[in-house]
Amino acid sequence: MKVYRAVTLALMIVLGVGLVAAMTAYGVATFNRTSLLSLLAVVAAALVAGVAFSWRRYFPHRR
DSSP, X not given: OHHHHHHHHHHHHHHHHHHHHHHHHHHHHTOXXXXXXXXXXXXXXXXXXXXXXXXXXXXXXXX
């Protein structure tokens, strides 16, 4: 039963990554300057939010 679950999970991961890659390739092919700048803004905001969220966890204040 564990092997079946592992194979199913691996298959779902491969299909998910393939779908994301296909959608990204289509999106990049249809990008214009405005959509690229919007994407960069969203990625930058996500990066800042992720660092701000985990900063205390990985860099605790030392006295």
